[in-house]
Amino acid sequence: MLSHGNVITVSRGELLPANTEVLDGVDDLVELSYLNAPSVLHNLQYRYNHDIIYSKAGPVLLAFNPFKDVNIYGNDFFTAYKDKILDNPQVYAVADGAYNDMMKDGENQSIIISGESGSGKTKTAKFAMQYLASVGSQNCEMKSKLIQTSCILEAFGNAKTSRNCNSSRFGKLIDIHYNAEGTISSACIQTYLLEKSRVSQLCRGERSYHVFYQICAGAPPALKDMLNLKMSSEYKFLKQSGCLKINGVEDAHNFKVLVDAFDTLGISHQDQENVFHLLAAVLWLGNISFAVIDQEEHVELVADEASRTAARLMGCKIDDLKVVLSTNRIHNTAEPLKMQQATDKRDALATFVYESLFNWLMEEVNTSLKGDEQHTRHTISILDTYGFESLQEYELEGIHWKKVEFEDNQECLDIFEKKPMGLISILNEDSNSSKATNETFTENIKRHLSYNICFSCEKGAFRVRHYAQEVQYDASEMLEQNSDKLQFDTIQLLSSCKKPLNHSASGLMNQVQTTGQSVGAKFMDHLFKLIQEMENSKQHFIRCVKPNTKKLPGIYENDIVWEQLKCSQVMEIVQITKSRYPLRFTHQEFASRFGCILSKNISCMDPLSTSVAILQQHQIPPQIYQVGFTKLFFRGQVDVLENLRQEVLNGTRELENRFLGGRVLLDFHKLKIGIVTLQSFVRGENARKELNVLKKQTQGITPSSLNEHLTTVVHIQSVVRGWLARKHFNHLQQWKKSALDRSRSRRRSCSKNSDLKYLSEENVQFLPQNVEELQKRVVKAESLLSERDHENTALREQIREFEIRWLEYESKMKAIEQTWQSQMSSLQVNLAAAKKTLVSGITDVQIGRPDDSLSPNYYDSEDNISGIQTPAQMTPVRIGNSRRESNVISDTIDFLSKEFEQRKQHFDNDAKAVVNENPGRPPSKQIEDYKNLKKKFEMWKKEYNNRLREAKTRLVKGVHSESGDRQTRHWWGKLSKRGKERVV
Numbered sequence: 001m002l003s004h005g006n007v008i009t010v011s012r013g014e015l016l017p018a019n020t021e022v023l024d025g026v027d028d029l030v031e032l033s034y035l036n037a038p039s040v041l042h043n044l045q046y047r048y049n050h051d052i053i054y055s056k057a058g059p060v061l062l063a064f065n066p067f068k069d070v071n072i073y074g075n076d077f078f079t080a081y082k083d084k085i086l087d088n089p090q091v092y093a094v095a096d097g098a099y100n101d102m103m104k105d106g107e108n109q110s111i112i113i114s115g116e117s118g119s120g121k122t123k124t125a126k127f128a129m130q131y132l133a134s135v136g137s138q139n140c141e142m143k144s145k146l147i148q149t150s151c152i153l154e155a156f157g158n159a160k161t162s163r164n165c166n167s168s169r170f171g172k173l174i175d176i177h178y179n180a181e182g183t184i185s186s187a188c189i190q191t192y193l194l195e196k197s198r199v200s201q202l203c204r205g206e207r208s209y210h211v212f213y214q215i216c217a218g219a220p221p222a223l224k225d226m227l228n229l230k231m232s233s234e235y236k237f238l239k240q241s242g243c244l245k246i247n248g249v250e251d252a253h254n255f256k257v258l259v260d261a262f263d264t265l266g267i268s269h270q271d272q273e274n275v276f277h278l279l280a281a282v283l284w285l286g287n288i289s290f291a292v293i294d295q296e297e298h299v300e301l302v303a304d305e306a307s308r309t310a311a312r313l314m315g316c317k318i319d320d321l322k323v324v325l326s327t328n329r330i331h332n333t334a335e336p337l338k339m340q341q342a343t344d345k346r347d348a349l350a351t352f353v354y355e356s357l358f359n360w361l362m363e364e365v366n367t368s369l370k371g372d373e374q375h376t377r378h379t380i381s382i383l384d385t386y387g388f389e390s391l392q393e394y395e396l397e398g399i400h401w402k403k404v405e406f407e408d409n410q411e412c413l414d415i416f417e418k419k420p421m422g423l424i425s426i427l428n429e430d431s432n433s434s435k436a437t438n439e440t441f442t443e444n445i446k447r448h449l450s451y452n453i454c455f456s457c458e459k460g461a462f463r464v465r466h467y468a469q470e471v472q473y474d475a476s477e478m479l480e481q482n483s484d485k486l487q488f489d490t491i492q493l494l495s496s497c498k499k500p501l502n503h504s505a506s507g508l509m510n511q512v513q514t515t516g517q518s519v520g521a522k523f524m525d526h527l528f529k530l531i532q533e534m535e536n537s538k539q540h541f542i543r544c545v546k547p548n549t550k551k552l553p554g555i556y557e558n559d560i561v562w563e564q565l566k567c568s569q570v571m572e573i574v575q576i577t578k579s580r581y582p583l584r585f586t587h588q589e590f591a592s593r594f595g596c597i598l599s600k601n602i603s604c605m606d607p608l609s610t611s612v613a614i615l616q617q618h619q620i621p622p623q624i625y626q627v628g629f630t631k632l633f634f635r636g637q638v639d640v641l642e643n644l645r646q647e648v649l650n651g652t653r654e655l656e657n658r659f660l661g662g663r664v665l666l667d668f669h670k671l672k673i674g675i676v677t678l679q680s681f682v683r684g685e686n687a688r689k690e691l692n693v694l695k696k697q698t699q700g701i702t703p704s705s706l707n708e709h710l711t712t713v714v715h716i717q718s719v720v721r722g723w724l725a726r727k728h729f730n731h732l733q734q735w736k737k738s739a740l741d742r743s744r745s746r747r748r749s750c751s752k753n754s755d756l757k758y759l760s761e762e763n764v765q766f767l768p769q770n771v772e773e774l775q776k777r778v779v780k781a782e783s784l785l786s787e788r789d790h791e792n793t794a795l796r797e798q799i800r801e802f803e804i805r806w807l808e809y810e811s812k813m814k815a816i817e818q819t820w821q822s823q824m825s826s827l828q829v830n831l832a833a834a835k836k837t838l839v840s841g842i843t844d845v846q847i848g849r850p851d852d853s854l855s856p857n858y859y860d861s862e863d864n865i866s867g868i869q870t871p872a873q874m875t876p877v878r879i880g881n882s883r884r885e886s887n888v889i890s891d892t893i894d895f896l897s898k899e900f901e902q903r904k905q906h907f908d909n910d911a912k913a914v915v916n917e918n919p920g921r922p923p924s925k926q927i928e929d930y931k932n933l934k935k936k937f938e939m940w941k942k943e944y945n946n947r948l949r950e951a952k953t954r955l956v957k958g959v960h961s962e963s964g965d966r967q968t969r970h971w972w973g974k975l976s977k978r979g980k981e982r983v984v
């Protein structure tokens with residue numbers, strides 16, 4: 001049954017009363033009127049069944065693990081909480097509260113997440129981190145890096161346990177640093193106490209670190225070849241627990257996600273390769289086996305695939321590995337090891353390599369998260385450890401309060417941390433002593449701790465009664481486990497390895513060796529540093545609760561939940577919150593914060609009086625606050641005061657803005673006036689300079705000469721104007737005159753029409769009115785004139801073209817004429833020659849000179865080239881026939897000769913006429929005339945040639961006998977020869 005008292009208890013499986021109060025919409029357990037275990041549990045169950053996984057227990061956020069995806073995260077919810085649209089309990093609300101407090105109060109903040117394994121701490125921390133990364137992320141790169149770190153941390157630091165398939169096997173503190181504007185400047189992740197024994201030892205059904213299974217399943221073939229990587233079932237370290245897979249988890253896919261995260265964080269491919277080498281080396285180290293070599297069961301490393309591959313991947317010689325793992329070097333002598341010792345040494349080496357790798361990776365992650373650290377102002381830390389609250393304060397301050405007793409854990413804590421003889425101190429001392437054994441250690445703790453009521457000791461073990469329950473510890477291996485030392489030869493081996501990460505590992509190892517810190521000492525060191533950090537920040541608590549052990553959604557096990565609430569003392573916290581004064585200010589703080597809303601002048605008042613005066617002036621009910629000696633205590637936020645302060649601040653800001661605005665305006669006007677004055681000075685100066693330049697330029701010009709110039713200009717203007725006026729006048733006169741003439745002539749022709757007289761007079765009178773008309777005409781005439789001008793220009797251009805062509809034609813005609821002339825002269829020559837021959841022939845006939853040289857072929861065929869042919873109408877006459885016939889031939893020749901002269905004259909005249917008499921005739925027409933003339937000439941020439949040939953025949957046949965033949969032949973032969981040489 002339930003019982004109330006100092007400690008609230010509920011027995012396992014007990015049913016809750018049916019009438020327990022359930023308040024729909026009550027987010028905070030503090031609001032419950034019946035604050036007892038059943039009502040608390042009933043309300044939480046009700047909420048859980050309605051998928052409301054977050055509730056408040058005073059200052060603590062209770063987060064129930066839903067074991068399923070609930071749609072309350074992501075961008076929309078982020079915005080809703082950021083913009084205060086939603087304010088119900090949620091991890092985003094806590095993160096937002098921390099961020100706002102940091103910005104408002106300028107204080108570091110911490111979110112402390114606690115809960116048992118599998119309750120959802122890692123998930124909750126991830127959501128908080130995502131919110132804080134987004135709210136302060138103008139730096140998107142930093143945001144994605146921060147989010148990607150979870151993936152690396154989980155791969156290397158999480159494993160499947162019996163309680164949680166993704167259990168974090170290390171503690172972590174995530175520090176997110178912000179600048180004054182609230183933007184992330186950098187981040188840092190500190191990790192604590194990795195469970196390194198998990199590398200070599202696994203409980204049944206559990207797994208080693210996820211990354212081993214991921215690399216075996218997801219490494220690409222080339223990488224697998226390089227590392228000689230097998231399936232996870234081939235490695236002793238992995239297969240020993242009989243669990244290689246997790247339902248619903250894709251190891252191969254997660255390997256790709258891991259590599260992406262490495263890339264996002266800027267871890268080089270070479271470093272990634274080194275990391276994979278060492279992971280494979282750890283797996284192959286686990287497969288190294290030993291063979292017994294003597295009677296005393298000493299062993300030696302077997303040089304097989306496992307040892308060879310492990311040595312290769314670590315970058316050391318297999319012989320060195322063999323010596324280190326098979327012997328212990330003590331004072332320059334190598335002592336052979338037995339099977340267990342050799343196996344332990346091998347496991348220690350593998351474990352150490354993995355731990356060093358983990359630490360190196362964290363350093364790399366932090367290097368990548370380093371940003372603009374110079375501008376860091378404040379930090380929000382996310383931690384998974386529970387905080388503490390001091391209640392002694394109320395008494396010291398003289399505050400009246402209803403004391404809530406809750407079980408003090410100090411006795412239990414003393415067992416571990418009390419100095420000089422707490423468990424950790426004794427453990428450290430004995431670990432450093434060469435004489436200490438497990439037995440002496442057990443004796444020691446029994447002697448020093450038996451006084452503590454929470455401690456009891458048995459043979460080889462001891463028991464501690466913790467707040468939740470009693471735990472038995474096995475003391476037999478504590479000394480060994482507490483020592484973190486590697487043997488010297490192992491360190492030497494690691495230092496000789498070629499893989500760069502091994503060097504950093506050995507560097508880390510040296511550090512451990514020199515500081516000589518044991519596991520316990522390191523733990524305490526970390527713990528105290530953490531507490532210090534938390535104490536210097538404002539804390540926000542999240543308690544994760546696991547609703548069932550089956551890890552299934554929708555199942556709410558009251559006793560499991562109750563145990564967790566009990567262990568975290570949730571009921572006490574709620575009761576304390578209800579009865580306490582969580583909000584407190586020193587009098588100085590309160591007076592300086594709210595002094596602005598006090599109407600009195602506070603300059604001469606002390607802080608306490610000011611605080612009291614503020615409370616009184618604003619009638620704050622005394623039941624919600626108490627005045628201590630140095631501080632004021634409030635049950636909650638004093639909204640009235642906060643709102644008033646905000647109003648005053650807003651008013652002041654407004655006033656300040658206006659004042660500043662007014663000042664800026666004033667300054668602006670002053671500046672403007674100054675600028676205008678300056679501009680006028682500059683313009684004046686420029687004008688003066690220009691004037692000086694002008695003065696210099698016009699130095700030679702005196703005012704009198706200027707006047708003369710002016711007079712001359714005016715005179716010219718008046719002359720021009722006069723001339724224009726006269727011209728216009730003359731024009732008008734002429735027009736008038738011509739109009740009168742026209743009217744007179746019309747009058748004469750129509751004398752009957754007496755009106756014409758008046759009409760002309762009218763016209764004359766009408767003239768001035770027609771000026772406009774005239775002007776129009778003038779404009780028209782001008783435009784016509786300009787048109788004509790254009791036409792003229794075009795015509796001129798045409799004429800020029802014609803002239804050019806004319807010159808061309810002229811030269812052609814001259815050439816034709818020359819040809820003509822030459823043809824004519826050739827004909828003339830022929831004719832003359834014919835004449836001469838004829839005369840001499842006649843003479844020869846008359847004196848009877850014989851000539852045998854006349855050949856029957858005496859005449860050449862028609863001379864086609866020269867066009868010279870035998871004269872036509874020349875009737876051949878036999879010499880000696882008659883005198884009359886020779887006269888006829890002579891007449892014919894004369895006639896031909898005359899005709900030739902006449903024709904020549906005609907053709908010459910015609911040719912000249914074509915060129916000279918009609919120069920306006922287009923050249924093409926002239927060419928045509930020429931062609932016609934030429935045709936005529938050709939026709940005449942042909943006909944003339946026929947006649948000439950005829951005359952010649954007659955001459956040859958009739959008149960010339962033998963002697964004439966020789967002469968003619970001589971003439972024709974010459975003519976023919978010449979004709980061939982001539983070119984027509």
Ligand SMILES: Nc1ncnc2c1ncn2[C@@H]1O[C@H](COP(=O)(O)OP(=O)(O)OP(=O)(O)O)[C@@H](O)[C@H]1O
Pocket residue numbers: 065066067068069070115116117118119120121122123124164166167168169544
């Ligand atoms: N808010 C949540 N929404 C959905 N599932 C959740 C939530 N919180 C926890 N879980 C589920 O519970 C599992 C365990 O959660 P988580 O790993 O965060 O527990 P833990 O407290 O960190 O455990 P450990 O201490 O062993 O690391 C998660 O893998 C996830 O399946």
